[in-house]
Amino acid sequence: MCGIAGIANYDGAPVDEVALVRMREAMRSRGPDGSGLWCNQTTSVGLAHARLAIVDLSDRGAQPMASADGQVQVVFNGEIYNHRELRAWCESRGAQYFSNSDTETLLHLYALEGERFVRRLRGMFAFALWDRRTRALLLARDPFGIKPLYYANNGRELRFASQVKALISGGIDDKISPAGVASYFLWGYVTEPHCFHQAVKPVPAGSMVVFRSDGRSSVECYNDPLDALRGELPAQSESASLRAAVLESVKHHLVADVPVGLFLSAGLDSGTLCGLASECVNPEALCGVTLGFSHYEGTSKDEVPLARAIAQHFRARHHVIIYTKKDFDEHRDRLIAAMDQPSVDGINTYFVSKAALCPASAATSCLGVTRHFGRCRSSRKCCAACRPESAGAYVRHSRLLSPGLRRQSTRGYSNMGAASPGRTYFGAPCSCLGSFRAW
Numbered sequence: 001m002c003g004i005a006g007i008a009n010y011d012g013a014p015v016d017e018v019a020l021v022r023m024r025e026a027m028r029s030r031g032p033d034g035s036g037l038w039c040n041q042t043t044s045v046g047l048a049h050a051r052l053a054i055v056d057l058s059d060r061g062a063q064p065m066a067s068a069d070g071q072v073q074v075v076f077n078g079e080i081y082n083h084r085e086l087r088a089w090c091e092s093r094g095a096q097y098f099s100n101s102d103t104e105t106l107l108h109l110y111a112l113e114g115e116r117f118v119r120r121l122r123g124m125f126a127f128a129l130w131d132r133r134t135r136a137l138l139l140a141r142d143p144f145g146i147k148p149l150y151y152a153n154n155g156r157e158l159r160f161a162s163q164v165k166a167l168i169s170g171g172i173d174d175k176i177s178p179a180g181v182a183s184y185f186l187w188g189y190v191t192e193p194h195c196f197h198q199a200v201k202p203v204p205a206g207s208m209v210v211f212r213s214d215g216r217s218s219v220e221c222y223n224d225p226l227d228a229l230r231g232e233l234p235a236q237s238e239s240a241s242l243r244a245a246v247l248e249s250v251k252h253h254l255v256a257d258v259p260v261g262l263f264l265s266a267g268l269d270s271g272t273l274c275g276l277a278s279e280c281v282n283p284e285a286l287c288g289v290t291l292g293f294s295h296y297e298g299t300s301k302d303e304v305p306l307a308r309a310i311a312q313h314f315r316a317r318h319h320v321i322i323y324t325k326k327d328f329d330e331h332r333d334r335l336i337a338a339m340d341q342p343s344v345d346g347i348n349t350y351f352v353s354k355a356a357l358c359p360a361s362a363a364t365s366c367l368g369v370t371r372h373f374g375r376c377r378s379s380r381k382c383c384a385a386c387r388p389e390s391a392g393a394y395v396r397h398s399r400l401l402s403p404g405l406r407r408q409s410t411r412g413y414s415n416m417g418a419a420s421p422g423r424t425y426f427g428a429p430c431s432c433l434g435s436f437r438a439w
Contacts, residue, residue: 001147002063003027003050004075005161005170006128008137010215013157015039015046019170023161024048026169029338030077030162033057038064038073043213045130045137049075054256054362060099067107068096071132074110076103077162078125078147081252086120118208119222122252126203128160135213143223145192145205148340152199158211163340164200173199180341188344196341250276253364261356261363264288264311264318266303269366271310277364278314286316289363291352294324321355 005023007015017039024035031050039046049063064075080086083102086109091097095108102123109117110129115138124146129138139160141149151160152172161167168174180196183189192202203209206223254260254277262277264270270288277286288311292304304320311318328347335350343349356363 001030001162002052002077003030003162003166004063004077004126004128004149005048005166006075006130006137006159007046007170008130008158008211008213009044009156010158010213011156012044014041015044016170017046020046020048023159023166023170024050026166027161027163034059034062036063036075038066040132043130043132043135045073047073047075047128047130052362054079054258057258058099061101061103063103065101065103065107067111072107072110072129073132074103074106074127074129076106076125076127077149078123078127078142079255080105080121080123080125081255082120082122115208115210116222126162137211138208139203139211140208140222141203141205143206143225145202149203150195150200151203151209152201153211153217154199155215160203164195164197165340167200168197172197175199184342190341190343246272247276247279250364251280254280256362258362259285259287261287261289261319263352263356263363263365264290264307264316266306266310267366270307273364273366274310274314274316278316283315284317286314288316288318289352289356290318290320291348291355292320292322294322297322319355321351323351327351 003024005020005027007020007023009015017037020039021037024037027050028035031052033053034051036049036051037046038048047064051061051063053061064073066073080102083105086105087095087097090105090108090112093112095112097104097108106117106121106127106129109120110131113120118140121142124142124144126141126147126149127139128149129140130136131138137158139149139151141147148162149160150162150164150167151158152167153159159167159170159172161170175198177194177196177198180190180194180198183191183194184196190196193204195202204219204221206225207219207221209217209219211217250273262270262273264274274286274288288307290304290307292302296302297304304322308318308320331350335347338350339346353363
């Protein structure tokens with residue numbers, strides 16, 4: 001992951017470069033491989049970038065990156081999975097590349113198609129593109145909102161960054177949002193469109209927000225994943241369709257010029273990821289990273305033994321880190337500082353990401369898949385609350401993805417409250433989560 005930031009003034013005032021550098025440096029952990037800064041005081045726009053090099057590790061991939069004529073600047077975080085196909089398309093229309101970076105493809109696509117080029121991108125990304133000719137700043141985010149992007153707009157000045165804390169470091173009002181706090185206590189994290197701070201807003205997933213120098217702005221949803229559910233089902237069997245789709249997604253996530261690891265727990269989701277990844281690359285090139293806790297060793301809550309068995313089954317290398325209470329106490333202040341917004345899962349993410357630094361420069365993981373396939377008690381009860389027969393179908397689907405992976409997950413939730421108030425696939429989880437809360 002990289003960190004991007006920027007400032008644009010509507011009133012022609014100079015860009016506060018000191019504040020912009022503070023915003024970038026607040027995200028230094030996101031981009032340890034390099035940093036860049038571009039400011040044009042004539043147009044009152046500045047862009048900054050903290051780089052984690054994944055594709056094209058040379059200096060030619062450094063950002064902010066400019067078009068050949070210098071009229072367009074871009075800062076980008078993420079990866080465009082279909083950038084090789086898009087590059088070939090651009091080159092067939094006369095585009096000349098000076099790097100192997102997917103960032104440069106954004107510039108060429110924009111030159112050929114304008115703002116609508118965003119619809120052609122496949123990947124996880126967030127970027128900002130400034131066009132001096134139209135005096136417009138385009139912020140865009142991938143369809144699922146995997147990569148974060150936030151902004152604050154007071155009518156005189158626009159600021160954006162990959163992290164909320166970066167905006168606060170730059171001087172944005174840090175007043176707490178009551179809606180953000182309520183969201184955290186219900187879901188365990190701050191759900192969009194809310195933020196923990198009132199002055200900050202997220203760029204909506206699958207959307208682009210265009211800000212113009214006269215103060216006008218517009219928001220356009222260019223890709224809604226729910227549209228796929230409104231179309232016709234594929235002609236092939238649901239099992240073949242599901243497996244092919246997930247396998248293709250895993251294959252795209254492994255494209256990189258650096259070693260890519262995977263977070264491996266005892267869950268069905270990461271076990272499936274490991275199995276499918278072993279079909280895409282040499283299994284010996286895979287490295288699963290497992291986080292263990294000393295106080296769980298030898299108990300049913302210890303995920304290390306089953307994770308080790310999964311790695312051995314698929315012939316993947318396995319990297320295990322065991323943490324103790326002492327480790328937590330030593331890292332407590334640092335992990336809280338590293339957490340952008342409050343999250344009940346932030347501690348696990350911090351430690352497993354730290355563990356992954358040794359064998360890999362990047363890592364892939366699964367989020368929420370056990371719930372999609374009904375493999376934990378809470379999701380099965382949520383399915384039953386809506387349509388009793390659906391839970392069994394989710395379980396059957398989950399077994400189709402990776403042959404040989406059949407064992408039950410060690411994870412689960414106890415004392416699950418009844419989901420009777422929620423009779424929809426959205427309402428049932430709300431009711432279930434509410435049963436955990438102490439109101």
